[in-house]
Amino acid sequence: MPAANPNLISRLLAAEFSWRLVLRTDRLTWISRALSLTGFAIAAYLTTVYLADVPPVCATSGGCVTVQHSAYANIAGIPLPVIGLCGYTLLFITACLPGQRARTAGMVFTVLAISASVVLTYLELNVIHAICIWCVASASCALLHVIVNSARYVRGEPTSPSNPAVAC
Numbered sequence: 132m133p134a135a136n137p138n139l140i141s142r143l144l145a146a147e148f149s150w151r152l153v154l155r156t157d158r159l160t161w162i163s164r165a166l167s168l169t170g171f172a173i174a175a176y177l178t179t180v181y182l183a184d185v186p187p188v189c190a191t192s193g194g195c196v197t198v199q200h201s202a203y204a205n206i207a208g209i210p211l212p213v214i215g216l217c218g219y220t221l222l223f224i225t226a227c228l229p230g231q232r233a234r235t236a237g238m239v240f241t242v243l244a245i246s247a248s249v250v251l252t253y254l255e256l257n258v259i260h261a262i263c264i265w266c267v268a269s270a271s272c273a274l275l276h277v278i279v280n281s282a283r284y285v286r287g288e289p290t291s292p293s294n295p296a297v298a299c
Contacts, residue, residue, distance in 0.1 A: 159283045160226055163237070166279065167223035170244075170272035174215030177265055181210045190264050197261035203254050211251070215269060218244050222276060234284045241280045244273040 180187040181199060189195035198204065204211055218240060225237035248270035255262055 159279055159286070163226040163276065163279045163283060164223060166272050166275050167219050167226055170269055170276075171216060171219040171223065173265055173269045173272065174212045174219055177212035177269075178210060178216055181212050187263075187265060194261040195263040195265060198255060198259055198263040198266060201254075201259045201261075203251070203259065214247075218247075219272075222280075226280075229288070231287060234280070234287075237280050238284045241273070241276045245270075245277050248273040 177187065177199075181204070187195045187199060206214065221240045222237060222244065225233045225240060251266060252270055255266060
């Protein structure tokens with residue numbers, strides 16, 4: 132399988148791609164990456180228990196199982212946790228790529244994530260009448276993404292006196 136061409140990535144984002152920039156960046160970007168990986172881990176766990184049809188570990192009395200078996204647990208046959216895996220993967224990728232286009236894409240995915248979380252939280256509270264702590268944790272990740280990615284988007288490309296392309 133051929134490796135990704137850094138020149139293709141550079142052309143798509145209209146930014147220079149370098150692994151040095153991916154690894155050496157500012158705190159907000161690292162926080163965004165950490166939130167993405169946390170959300171990914173939550174979605175991976177929920178995907179695993181959903182596909183294995185086993186009850187998730189839940190602190191509430193059956194709330195997670197009720198949500199897991201509700202009519203809203205999948206969209207067109209696709210389990211919601213799988214959609215979460217895709218979403219958090221996209222958020223992580225955009226947090227690893229340089230440039231304003233990547234931050235704009237990150238904001239689009241952030242808005243989609245928080246919108247989905249608001250709708251799903253509404254359904255839990257008002258339709259399903261059960262709360263899943265894993266869903267609350269994922270919604271919290273989405274909410275924190277709104278704060279962090281908004282700051283990253285507004286701030287633009289980080290700079291530092293020693294290296295104009297990177298702030299630590």
